[in-house]
Amino acid sequence: MKQKTLRLGTRRSALATAQSGMVAEQVAELTGHPVELVEITTYGDTSREHLAQIGGTGVFVSALRDALLDGRIDLAVHSLKDLPTADPAGLLLAAVPQREDARDALVARDGLTLEELVEKCVAHGDGRPARIGTGAPRRMAQLNAYAAAHGLAVETVPIRGNVDTRIGYVHSGELDAVVLAAAGLSRLGRLSEATQLLGFDLMLPAPGQGALAVECAAHDTRLAAALAALDHRPTRAAVTAERALLAALEAGCSAPVGALATVLGTDGPATELRLEGVVGTPDGTTLLQMSTTGPIALDETFEQQAAALGRDLAARMLARGAAGLMGERDL
Template sequence: MSEPLKLGTRKSSLAMAQARAVAEAITARSGREVELVGITTYGDTTKAALAQIGGTGVFVNALRDALLEGRIDLAVHSLKDLPTTQPDGLVIAAVPPREDPRDALCARDGRKLTELSAGARVGTGSPRRAAQLRALGYGLVVVAIRGNVDTRLRYVAEGELDAVVLARAGLARLGRLDAVTEVFDPMQMLPAPGQGALAVECRAGHNEVDAALVELLRGLDDPDTRAAVTAERALLAALEAGCSAPVGAFGEVAEGEEGPELYLRGVVVASDGSQSVRLSATGTPDEADQLGRRLAAEMLAAGAAGLMGERVP
């Protein structure tokens, strides 16, 4: 019998839940047992705000090191945490079907956003969410926070904050949708590129064992999800913006008159919410990367660069 596959994951409750879902899918598909290996990343240990430490790679580098060193066979990442450049020797073998990528409000007393009074304290660790909240013009006080989902929800329960904004996908995977009081329409708040999607990464197939694993994992891939997040991440890369920049993007594949179409929306918002560039573009799933880069060029031409702060070359 084959040895269990070693699947690397961060140790948070959400990361472990995501990894277990992938492990179960692998076992169901192949009969192969999968052992979870918890790995601590720099992003898990630092107390600094993600905007200060740059965000890019802080939750994934330790997992990638473990892959390259052979300590694990594959890793599961939240795709929105991945840098847009792929390291040599590794491949994203699967992007499974995406959870709902929208952001969600979790407020006291079941309130929706419009029911929060001016001056209400709303917590988020995301510059993108903070900028879009300010742009809505409700006079909210946006408070920078860190911590896992339970910690953030506790800020609300204990009255330190009036609400927090979290990814609906994470709440769904943790069975905490009961905390959601409103799900944001993407026209109000575009999610982060890759939000709600997972990336299953392994070593590129340079030997028979690695090649067999790549082939196995490809069976978990969802083509529509991969096309959508490829376009979103191409937009982010072409904007030269890190994952802590105030950039939102959302791609969707739908059936058009001449076959499947990929619709992509993007936004860049000034940190104080005073200005934004919001554009969209349509193409085919096969040209997802080109579509993202084309939309980014249009956004830069419309002044997006001046709203992002320091860019990431």
């Protein structure tokens, strides 16, 4: 009897198909069923507007979710940072595999680091600032704040496009550098093109950055049970806290919000979770960064505990004026 082929929905970009292909191999091994990729075009792929203008939240996700709900595909793989924080009716986040490097990466001309790039531009470019491209207000806010604090001449330039398009701006000389997610470069086998991995002291990532999300229909309990083997509990705990922070701030994935949760030790049944969050204006003139640490047991209650930690930090940030900063998003 012929085995059922599982249909895995993915966006059409090189990065999306690369990471979906990785998951497809794992699912095929787990289930014993062949897995085929089904490419689906999302609104975020076709629109040429910047994410802050088209709303950001869900623009890379909704078409895949529609395909799941109407049965055209059996499962979907998303970049977790693209997922809206609200749980969709009829769908299940079946697995969050182990997270890759959550850092952002600088791809600069001449193999330069950020400081070297700025120094070279100022010295040999008639004193002009280094032009650095990114599509994320979060990156703009933190990069501009870091530059101001360290006396670096930087101009952030809003860009869109896939990895080739963005790095192409550097190769053509239109920009001096671009900032991309390190995990995306790694999954494409292009991490060597990064000239610097930006430390978390310089830039906190988007909530969920570096992690993948595997969704299926909630009624497909057999498939959900199989996919659960891909789940990495410390990663899920971390991204749950980050996304709870984002949700409580009532901000979308294009908002100038960064977050990073870290599980501190996993040797015993109980451990700690540290969560850092940042909100700022894209020009970097105002940046609010706070952190908290709380106990977490990696048992069946871990998601509730992680979410509570995220909501707690969000409440503290809102009390310090975070909502006003997110409202100042004039790009």
